[in-house]
Every structure is written in structure tokens, then in C-alpha cells.
Amino acid sequence: MNSLQRRILTDGDVLPGGILKVDSFLNHQVDVRLLRQMADDFYAAFQNTKIDKILTIEASGIAIACYVAERFDVPLVFAKKGRHKNVGNDVLTAEVFSFTKGTSYNVTVSRKYLQPGERVLVVDDFLANGQAVLGLKKILDEAGCELVGAAIAIEKAFQPGEKLLRDAGIDVKALAVIESMSDDGQIVFRDED
Amino acid sequence: MNSLQRRILTDGDVLPGGILKVDSFLNHQVDVRLLRQMADDFYAAFQNTKIDKILTIEASGIAIACYVAERFDVPLVFAKKGRHKNVGNDVLTAEVFSFTKGTSYNVTVSRKYLQPGERVLVVDDFLANGQAVLGLKKILDEAGCELVGAAIAIEKAFQPGEKLLRDAGIDVKALAVIESMSDDGQIVFRDED
Numbered sequence: 001m002n003s004l005q006r007r008i009l010t011d012g013d014v015l016p017g018g019i020l021k022v023d024s025f026l027n028h029q030v031d032v033r034l035l036r037q038m039a040d041d042f043y044a045a046f047q048n049t050k051i052d053k054i055l056t057i058e059a060s061g062i063a064i065a066c067y068v069a070e071r072f073d074v075p076l077v078f079a080k081k082g083r084h085k086n087v088g089n090d091v092l093t094a095e096v097f098s099f100t101k102g103t104s105y106n107v108t109v110s111r112k113y114l115q116p117g118e119r120v121l122v123v124d125d126f127l128a129n130g131q132a133v134l135g136l137k138k139i140l141d142e143a144g145c146e147l148v149g150a151a152i153a154i155e156k157a158f159q160p161g162e163k164l165l166r167d168a169g170i171d172v173k174a175l176a177v178i179e180s181m182s183d184d185g186q187i188v189f190r191d192e193d
Numbered sequence: 194m195n196s197l198q199r200r201i202l203t204d205g206d207v208l209p210g211g212i213l214k215v216d217s218f219l220n221h222q223v224d225v226r227l228l229r230q231m232a233d234d235f236y237a238a239f240q241n242t243k244i245d246k247i248l249t250i251e252a253s254g255i256a257i258a259c260y261v262a263e264r265f266d267v268p269l270v271f272a273k274k275g276r277h278k279n280v281g282n283d284v285l286t287a288e289v290f291s292f293t294k295g296t297s298y299n300v301t302v303s304r305k306y307l308q309p310g311e312r313v314l315v316v317d318d319f320l321a322n323g324q325a326v327l328g329l330k331k332i333l334d335e336a337g338c339e340l341v342g343a344a345i346a347i348e349k350a351f352q353p354g355e356k357l358l359r360d361a362g363i364d365v366k367a368l369a370v371i372e373s374m375s376d377d378g379q380i381v382f383r384d385e386d
Contacts, residue, residue: 029306030269032262058252059271063259069225076223078252113222 003037004153004175005189014185018156020178026153027060027125032067038175039067042123042151045173046072049148052118055140057081057107057132064153065123072121077114079107079136092142094135099128107135109143116144127152127174130161137168149173157190196230197346197368198382207378211349213371219346220253220318225260231368232260235316235344238366239265242341245311248333250274250300250325257346258316265314270307272300272329285335287328292321300328302336309337320345320367323354330361342366350383 013021025031051072056065057079069076082105093108114120122136133150140147147170155162155174165172177190206214218224244265249258250272262269275298286301307313315329326343333340340363348355348367358365370383 023303024306028270028273028303030259030262030271032259032269035259036263059255059274060251062252062255063269063271066223066225066228066256066259069223070229076225076256077221078223078256080221081252110216110221113217 001189002041002175003034004041007031007034008154008176009187012187014181014183014187016183018158018181020154020156020181020187022125022154026064030063032063035064035067038064038153039071041175042068042173043071046121046149046151049121049171050119051121051148053077053114053120053145054123055079055109055114055120055136056123057136061124064125068121068123068151075113077109079109079139081105081107092139094138096131096135097129098131107132107139109139111143114140114143114145118143118145119148120145121149121151122147123151125153127155127161127165127172128159130164133161133165133170134168137170154178194382195234195368196227197234200224200227201347201369202380205380207374207376207380209376211351211374213347213349213374213380215318215347219257223256225256228257228260231257231346232264234368235261235366236264239314239342239344242314242364243312244314244341246270246307246313246338247316248272248302248307248313248329249316250329254317257318261314261316261344268306270302272302272332274298274300285332287331289324289328291324300325300332302332304336307333307336307338311336311338312341313338314342314344315340316344318346320348320354320358320365321352323357326354326358326363327361330363347371 011024054069054076091108095104097104149171152174155177157177157179179188179190204217247262247269284301288297290297342364345367348370350372372381372383
């Protein structure tokens with residue numbers, strides 16, 4: 001069991017309806033020492049892959065992605081969310097549907113920070129329906145970059161995201177793959193061994 | 194001249210109307226090695242102050258604040274922006290007016306992550322009109338925390354933020370204090386010696 005899995009068991013809160021709150025250490029209050037351990041685990045998972053850049057989406061992906069970028073010694077780019085319609089050739093945009101909110105939002109990246117041929121690792125905190133990563137893939141495709149993988153902190157395996165990403169040819173590695181959560185707070189991780 | 198000042202001179206873009214773009218290394222593409230150097234500089238500025246927690250606002254403050262939190266070995270909390278009206282006693286909210294956008298937005302922090310008596314250092318990327326820091330101060334006051342200082346990456350000294358914060362009794366330390374920017378791209382830093 002890795003650092004993130006242990007921390008989820010001790011400090012994660014399971015709410016009815018398949019909601020896992022990790023506010024106390026990951027996406028509101030942040031334990032930066034945990035982030036560094038997670039970056040080591042992501043490095044172990046992708047160390048044989050050539051990576052030129054890390055890409056994430058604001059806001060909650062940024063903290064994790066910083067440490068992953070530092071571990072691989074490459075720049076980080078974070079996509080901006082919910083602003084800027086496509087404003088011409090300088091900006092790459094994708095629409096992302098949020099099942100949680102029932103609405104779509106735009107993610108945008110300046111074209112100059114994604115050069116053709118760059119090999120990009122996408123980092124995000126949660127994988128549920130996979131729409132955010134697919135949006136970033138669309139942007140990377142348009143930029144002529146190669147999406148070399150998706151490094152996810154927490155995956156909800158009971159939602160369709162993982163299959164959608166694998167069907168799109170994306171190498172998905174999640175540190176904590178949750179097979180099931182019961183309303184009484186029981187969390188079952190996928191056994192990766 | 195510190196690392197951030199040097200980087201602003203080499204890679205910052207001055208646009209007409211007092212706009213400084215630092216997209217290529219600070220708030221879209223991010224050079225995490227620079228962030229670590231900046232954290233060292235903030236540590237030097239505040240090392241004689243007892244600090245229990247770092248507080249910033251999503252999204253662009255998060256990356257810098259991670260490294261400051263790690264340098265002081267304390268947790269980071271980032272305030273959420275533009276969502277959640279005040280939803281009762283569990284959440285602290287302040288309204289922040291954005292002069293850039295001409296509208297207000299809410300910043301919120303869960304009360305449980307700001308305990309009474311905690312000494313909190315606020316971190317942000319830009320100080321211009323000071324409204325974001327004043328909003329965080331209101332939240333900290335309501336939480337019973339002490340705002341021990343504002344660690345700012347880039348301050349525009351030709352805008353009123355610094356005076357407003359100092360008038361509110363806040364200890365402001367900025368790594369790059371810009372006295373003036375001309376439309377032809379000339380940047381003059383305040384001489385701190």
C-alpha cells in the first residue's frame with residue numbers, strides 16, 4: 001500500500017453517492033510532504049518513458065503536478081479552466097463536460113507552451129468520467145504533441161473514465177484505484193500486485 | 194537582484210496598460226526550479242516569524258505556495274474561488290472585488306482548516322490592488338487566526354495594494370517590486386538595499 005492509499009484510509013471521508021472527500025490533505029488543505037511521496041511513486045511508474053512536459057488543469061491538479069514536474073525535471077503547464085472562448089490561433093481549447101455539475105466548461109492552453117513533437121504526461125487528482133483527460137488529449141493532438149500517459153492520484157474504478165481513456169490508447173497509472181466505497185465508509189482498493 | 198527579478202527581465206512581457214505577462218514561467222507554464230528559489234527567498238524574509246500555515250487563493254497562487262509551505266514545513270490551504278455562497282458555519286467567505294475584471298468573486302475556506310490562534314502567512318503571485326489579500330485577512334480574522342504577513346511574488350508599486358495592506362497592519366514582502374513599466378518594455382524594480 002502506498003502513501004496516498006494509506007492517507008485515504010486514515011483521513012479520507014466517504015460521503016453517500018460515491019463521493020470521496022480528500023479536502024484535508026489533497027485539494028483544499030494540502031500536505032506537501034505527501035505530494036513529494038506521490039511524485040516519487042509516479043516517477044517509478046513512468047521512469048522508462050521519455051517525458052518533455054507535464055500538463056494539468058487548474059486548480060486542484062496544480063499542486064500534485066508541480067512535484068511530478070520537479071521529479072522529472074521538466075516544465076509544468078496548467079490549462080486554464082472556464083474562461084476564454086477560443087481566441088484565435090494562439091490558444092488551444094477543448095470543451096469538457098462535467099458529470100458532477102451537469103455543465104460544460106472550456107480548458108485552454110497557449111499554443112506556444114505545447115510544441116509539436118513534445119511528449120507530455122498529463123497529471124490530475126481524480127479520474128472518474130475521464131472527460132478532463134480526453135479534453136487535454138484533444139488539445140495535445142491539435143498541438144502535435146504526444147500524450148505519453150495519464151498520472152492520476154485517485155481513480156474511481158466504478159466509473160467509466162479508465163475504460164474510456166484506455167480505449168483512446170492512453171496509458172493510465174493511478175496511485176489509488178478505488179474499486180468500491182460503501183456508504184459506511186469502507187474503501188476497497190484494487191490490488192495492483 | 195534575485196532569481197525572480199532576473200527571470201522577469203529575461204522572460205517577462207510588458208504589455209501596454211501596466212500589464213506584465215509572466216505566463217512563460219510563473220502562471221501558465223511554470224518553472225518549478227524557480228519556485229524553489231523563490232521559496233528560499235521568502236524563507237529568508239520570514240524565517241524569524243513563527244508560521245503555522247500557508248494560505249493562498251486558487252489557481253495561480255497554488256504552485257508558489259506549495260514550495261513556501263514545504264520550505265516552512267507547514268500545511269498549505271488554498272481558498273476556493275468564485276463558487277459556494279456562504280453555506281453556513283462550516284465555511285468562511287469573503288467577497289473580493291477584481292479591478293481587472295470589474296466584478297466581484299467569493300473566496301471560501303473551510304473553517305476546520307483554520308484553527309483559532311494559528312499564525313498564517315498569505316502567499317500570492319501578484320499584488321496590485323490588494324483586494325485578494327484583504328479578503329483572506331477578513332477570513333483569517335473571522336477564524337481567529339493571525340495574519341503574520343503577505344509573501345508576494347510580484348508587486349506593482351504603482352498600484353495602491355501595498356499601501357492598503359500596510360495601512361491594514363500587514364507585513365508585506367514582495368520578491369519583485371516593480372516601480373514602473375514603460376510601454377517599450379522597460380521594467381524598473383525598487384532598490385531594496
